[in-house]
Amino acid sequence: xxxxxxxxxxxxxxxxxxxxxxxxxxxxxxxxxxxxxxxxxxxxxxxxxxxxxxxxxxxxxxxxxxxxxxxxxxxxxxxxxxxxxxxxxxxxxxxxxxxxxxxxxxxxxxxxxxxxxxxxxxxxxxxxxxxxxxxxxxxxxxxxxxxxxxxxxxxxxxxxxxxxxxxxxxxxxxxxxxxxxxxxxxxxxxxxxxxxxxxxxxxxxxxxxxxxxxxxxxxxxxxxxxxxxxxxxxxxxxxxxxxxxxxxxxxxxxxxxxxxxxxxxxxxxxxxxxxxxxxxxxxxxxxxxxxxxxxxxxxxxxxxxxxxxxxxx
Amino acid sequence: xxxxxxxxxxxxxxxxxxxxxxxxxxxxxxxxxxxxxxxxxxxxxxxxxxxxxxxxxx
Numbered sequence: 001x002x003x004x005x006x007x008x009x010x011x012x013x014x015x016x017x018x019x020x021x022x023x024x025x026x027x028x029x030x031x032x033x034x035x036x037x038x039x040x041x042x043x044x045x046x047x048x049x050x051x052x053x054x055x056x057x058x059x060x061x062x063x064x065x066x067x068x069x070x071x072x073x074x075x076x077x078x079x080x081x082x083x084x085x086x087x088x089x090x091x092x093x094x095x096x097x098x099x100x101x102x103x104x105x106x107x108x109x110x111x112x113x114x115x116x117x118x119x120x121x122x123x124x125x126x127x128x129x130x131x132x133x134x135x136x137x138x139x140x141x142x143x144x145x146x147x148x149x150x151x152x153x154x155x156x157x158x159x160x161x162x163x164x165x166x167x168x169x170x171x172x173x174x175x176x177x178x179x180x181x182x183x184x185x186x187x188x189x190x191x192x193x194x195x196x197x198x199x200x201x202x203x204x205x206x207x208x209x210x211x212x213x214x215x216x217x218x219x220x221x222x223x224x225x226x227x228x229x230x231x232x233x234x235x236x237x238x239x240x241x242x243x244x245x246x247x248x249x250x251x252x253x254x255x256x257x258x259x260x261x262x263x264x265x266x267x268x269x270x271x272x273x274x275x276x277x278x279x280x281x282x283x284x285x286x287x288x289x290x291x292x293x294x295x296x297x298x299x300x301x302x303x304x305x306x307x308x309x310x311x312x313x
Numbered sequence: 314x315x316x317x318x319x320x321x322x323x324x325x326x327x328x329x330x331x332x333x334x335x336x337x338x339x340x341x342x343x344x345x346x347x348x349x350x351x352x353x354x355x356x357x358x359x360x361x362x363x364x365x366x367x368x369x370x371x
Contacts, residue, residue, distance in 0.1 A: 258322045261331075261344040263352070267315045272356045275363040286319040294321070294348045297355035298330065311355070312362045 006209075010202040014041075016195035017117050019126035019181025022202060023048055024172040026217060027210055029088070029203040032143060032180055033167040036196025038160035040183035042101050042119040042140035044127070045074065045084050048175040050227070051132060052235065053080040057097040057139040063305060067147070069093040074141055074170070079225040085170035085178075086213050092162045096145035098155050101137065102185050117184030117195065126179050142183070143168055145190055160192045171205060173215045263290055281312035321348055 009028065012020050013035065024030045025048075032041050047053035056077035064072035070090040073083040087095075101119035108114060124134035144166070146158040170178070186195050205214070219226075227233045231250075265273065273289050276282040282292040296311035323331065323344070331344045340350040356363060 253326065256324050256326075258324050259328065261321045261323055261348055263319045263321055263345045263349045264316045265319055265349065267317075269349075269353065270317060270319075272353070272363060273319070276356075278365060279362050281362075287321045290319050290348065290352050291321045291323070293355045294351040295327075297351040297358070298334075300355075300358070311359060 006206060007204040008201055009204055010200075012200050014180065014182050014198045014200060016182050016197060017122065017184065019122045019179060020200060021126045021129050021177055021179045022200065023175065024085075024170075024178045024202055025175045026172055027205050027214055028172055029205050029209065030085070030170045030172065030178050030180075031167055031199075031201040031203055032170075033199040033201070034144075034162045034164050034196075035199055036194075037164060038144065038162040038192050039196040039198050040145045040160065040185065040190045041143040041180045041198050042123065042183050043143060043181075044123050044138055044140055044179040045076075046127075046132070046136075046177045046179075047076065047080075047084075048177045051130075051136065051177070052227075053077070053082075054136070054138050055084060055141060056081075057141065060141065061097045062308075065306070066096075066098060066149070067093075068095055068097060068141075077138075079223070079229070081224050082219065083173050083215050084176055085172055086215070087168060088171050088209065088213050089167065089169040091166045091168070092144055094144060094146040094158075094161055095168075096142040096147040097139075098147055099142055099145065099157075101140040101142075102183065102188075107187075111187060117186070119181055119183055119185075122181040122184060123179055126181060127177070130177060142190075143180075145183070157189050159189050169203075171209060171213045174217060265290075276312070279312050 006029065010022060012022070014020055045055040053076045056075055059075040059078065059081055060068060060073070063075065068087065070087050070093065072087050074085040076082050076084050101123065103118050103120040104116065107116035107118060119140060120134070120137050123137045127136060144160060144162045146161055148156050148158050150156055180198065180200055182195060182198055183190055184195070185191060186193055273286050276289045276293060282289040296309065299307055299309045328344065331347050334340050334347050335342060340347045
């Protein structure tokens with residue numbers, strides 16, 4: 001859908017070295033667009049009404065893989081774990097949630113720069129507009145960052161593929177402070193060794209957008225928690241840590257108690273256990289092997305979401 | 314038919330999963346029957362894992 005079909009509520013061009021904290025309310029769309037020839041945008045996000053709920057690369061990576069793209073969601077951190085945004089349009093499809101935001105330390109350690117543009121400091125300066133501190137910057141969603149995994153299972157940065165006019169659109173599922181920035185990396189191939197501006201817009205979603213993409217506002221699972229569920233509901237206001245002398249642990253599930261389950265197997269069926277033992281990826285004892293195979297079967301047939309399990313490996 | 318008992322240890326959370334499978338029916342009435350059913354179904358569905366690996370005996 002073209003921008004012309006949606007009302008533009010806000011527009012801003014982020015120049016190199018800068019970012020912008022911008023509210024994107026539930027049902028609105030944040031559009032980030034390439035102006036130049038390929039620029040990475042690092043991205044943070046906070047619940048506009050409770051900044052302790054913020055974007056989490058880990059859950060996003062877990063549920064959508066190493067390179068989330070169109071149709072995938074950006075999730076908030078545990079214990080909140082709600083979809084913050086859905087990527088409803090992505091004209092390139094190369095994004096990254098492995099690399100942390102670049103930092104001043106990184107450029108000093110690796111290159112000797114005393115000062116260099118870096119995403120952490122840019123994000124920190126952007127969120128200062130809303131009273132947040134450098135400690136509130138978190139691992140970023142890296143739009144257009146083109147990343148590979150080499151044969152040694154190490155990450156590496158590929159050449160940026162985005163072209164002028166490429167864009168991503170994110171539909172917000174609750175009121176969010178969105179914080180994109182122009183990635184400061186000009187000495188990696190992240191943005192092809194050149195910093196370029198990016199245009200951001202906040203757009204009003206159409207009825208079709210909302211019908212297709214918008215998630216329910218209420219939490220869908222009891223374990224998508226809020227401060228009302230916490231034993232300590234207030235945000236700690238001092239930096240010093242002091243032990244609570246009255247503390248006694250109340251672990252959610254404790255103790256863990258095992259029980260034996262007797263599984264009767266015929267001689268022929270025991271041959272299957274032997275075959276899986278030879279496979280090598282199911283354990284050593286008969287009980288381990290049967291349990292591993294049973295739970296592998298359960299994952300394949302009952303588990304919701306990404307399986308992330310290769311039986312026997 | 315000769316039978317032998319294999320002991321599988323499960324904890325209380327895994328037992329909850331077995332309870333659900335029993336209540337859904339079709340796999341057995343006891344934990345042991347359910348685990349046996351799942352194990353055998355897994356083996357039927359993955360004949361490739363039951364074959365000797367390429368480097369066996371190498």
